[in-house]
Amino acid sequence: MNAIEPAPARRDDERETRAPLAWWDRVKFLILFGGAWLVLAWSTYAEFYPLISWGDAYRQTVRTGAWVLVLFGAELLRQIHFLISEHSPRYHAFWQHAVFGRFNASVQKINPWTRYRIARALKWLFLVVIAAIALGAIYHVSAFSALFLLPARLVVALPLAFQLMVYAFLIVMQFGLLFWFLSRGGSEVIYPEDVDRRFTDVRGQDAVLERVKENIIFLENPELIEEKGGTVPKGILLWGPPGTGKTLMAKAVAGETSKPFIMVEPGAFINMFFGVGILKVKSLFRKARKLSLRYGGVVMFFDEADALGNRGAGVSGAWRAPDPASPWATHPLCNGGAYLSPQTASMLFRDSLRGPEGDPVIAGLGGMGGSMGGMGTLQALLGELDGMEKPRGFLNRTVRRAVGMKPKSPPKYRIMVMLATNMPDVLDPALLRPGRIDRIYRVGYPSKEGRIDTYLYYLRRIRHQLTDEEVDKLATITPYYAGAAIEDLVNASLINAVRDGRDTVEWGDIMRAKQLKDLGIPDDVEYIERERHAVAVHEACHAVVSHRVRRSSVIDIATIEKSQTYLGVVTRIPIEDLYTAWRSDVEGDVMSSLASLAGERYFFDGDNSSGVTADLQSATRTTTLMEGYFGMGSSIASHAVTKADMEGGGTGYAVVDGTDRMLMETDLGRRVEQRLAELYERTMGMVESNRLEILAVAHALETYRTMHGEDVAAVIDGTAGPLVDGRPYHTAEARERLEAYHREALDAHRAHGKIEAPLPAFVPFAAGTSSGPVVPSAGNGAGRTSVSPAEPGTGGG
């Protein structure tokens, strides 16, 4: 044995004698009782002073405080017993085996339940004895007599007791009524004939709709699956971006099913008082069970189910990089981790359910940490979802059992719970386990075919002149439009037509509505000439670089009409529905963003404006994703698996608390900066080699303010666009005049002065020819076109 290793402690049953007590443990009670007795003696002396002597006080206390002496004596005997046990193995063995051992053995023979009842009886007996002694002292009678006096006293006190009970009952009733009242509402029962929405009203979500229909069929005809040994699914979660038709799908279920539909309002569980949410849940399920018995089933729909919250606190509002293992990932990955071992897949899944905790390298908006359904509401809901099988009712559970009957099994409550949310990651994982929520369906943005179908569905309700080709084009340029957005666009187009005194919607109405929806109302302001030129050059750089490097999308519109949030913008639309981004595409995105900075510095002698702020944010964000997450950088490891959180884990922008600066000092930050520098050099080269095109597009923007993408492309490529002829820009004379105007603008920029020369005008070539003036198309900056903007911007200044 090692010298410093302590000797193993012996168990009590291995010892021949009792383990010695510490000195303090041996005397502490003796000191306590001795001290108590002295206090009593002193108290007696003080009470009868000056009648009493110390001797008499002492003797008196021996009588009045005899119980202390008894305890003292008992403790003394106990300590003597311990002392002997510590030194005499025979004495110790006698007590351990002959006395305590036999006692324990005899006790062990008694049934545990009997022992429990005996212990209870002894406790009650003890309480009765104490009460009798106390009552005897109060009534000046013996304790025994007091027991017989007690019933008489109780009878005398009955009116008072009854009065107190009434008071207590009233207080309880007040609380009960208050909580009953507060637990009302929050849900509405819709019967089949009350709703006219049908599955045919749900457009563009055919795949999900089929799955939902399937579950409803099982609810309508449970024997279809139950006779084969299966069970009807109990819960469905519909999740996806807002406006994709989740609620509409639920309404359609309400309209199609022959069962009652309970619609639970999102705010039903946001309560002022603790416990009201629990009562609401219980009341809700009581109602559901009743309806289920009456109608053979019921559908319960929780809209905005994220209000139910999460029992954990792991949901932070900080933006985090997408977690590839998250079941809520919106960007489809390779094969969803199917190639992983089950253990690794499970670990990644559990990890993702704990809440997104990625490296907080990028600032941005995040989701809310749902806790509104807290305070036990969620737990109550989980309990109700699980607790449908237990016997219910006082008669069933208590009375039947009291007479020896087995409680009846509960009837089969067919309650289908539907949840809809756009924030599935805040839902509690326990809520989503099979048995509670059996089916989880993502309701995403519809495909192009889905959008065409949806457009046709809503256009069918109005008079319009759109051709099939235009509807196809409309579906193409509205890639992230879902049902609600499409319905709103069609409606806004109709409003435009009505405003113009027509009852038929035309293509122009659609485009104006789309521009209004996507870009908002432009500010009614005029730039001074040199700023207008600078903004135009800025946007032209975005447009030209984007046109050159991005092949997966085309420019939708370019504008220098100022809005609340930008001075100008170039938007793009994807040519096809794509679900993956390639390195070349993402680099093109970064270069398009950096084009404004490169262009401003190139055209304005190294100077640049604050208008590049958002572009640089966008470029840095995208480059960070490339380097840290997308595997498009110089390293391989993903920062999505790091657990570092923003300090405090709170919500907000990283840029506010300085986290972004910390990032830039890391190795990842240095790689991001290096990559940005490389892409900036490439962008600068592209700007230099496209000087004429940029000045041409800038001129066109200054002239027309807003241009369709096809016209922008025409100006860049020197072709004839639908509205703008780009060919006049690609002549030697045009180059000369554009350069001259830019020099004027540059001089004005340096001197903070005015551009003296007018904006040059270029005459479009005649139709079908490659040269020759026809008609001037616009004046000096006064021209306007109808515009057709689309989603994400290539750049905005």
Add this chain to the structure above:
Amino acid sequence: MATLASGCATPSHTYVGSSRYKMVFRVPSTWKSYSARDLGLVLGTAQDPTFGSTYPFLAGFDAEPSPEVTDLTAPGRLLNQPAVLSWIRKLPYGAHDQLSLQALRNVYYNVDQALDQGIATQVAYSAFTLPGGYWGNRTRFIVQGQTPTSGGNLEVSQIAATDQRAQYEYVLIVSCSPDCFSRNRTAIDDILSSWRLKA
């Protein structure tokens, strides 16, 4: 051990009193003591639910070799050995302003009526006030030939007092035959002089 053993010895006196109600006195320890319950049972007041609150303190002592509680509860009984009766009584609310030295004097035996009837002789009387606002009187009288048991005389020495607001009545009574009084003068004086109301 010697100290412990000394504790087994009987104290010279029984010290009686209630620190809550401030009254204390002592009687020889050889005298038989009666508790409030003993006295209440004889008086038939033990069942009265208000007895405990009306008499927060009640005690009696009897020097008879064969003591009986009735020696205390029958005021006219001839006693050859001193008997002590003491109580604290909570006065009813209406009696607060009615209390007088006369009322205190007649608290146990209607002395004034007996004096008027000529069947009693007042031996001594004095009124007093004590620290803490207590006031009362000491009365010593002999009732002649009225004892129901033997027709002999009974000598009574009593102290009756009340507090400043006349909420409680504090009484100590020592009684026995005049001859007994002479024989036990020392002990009786010790009891009466030990009586105190603490401020």
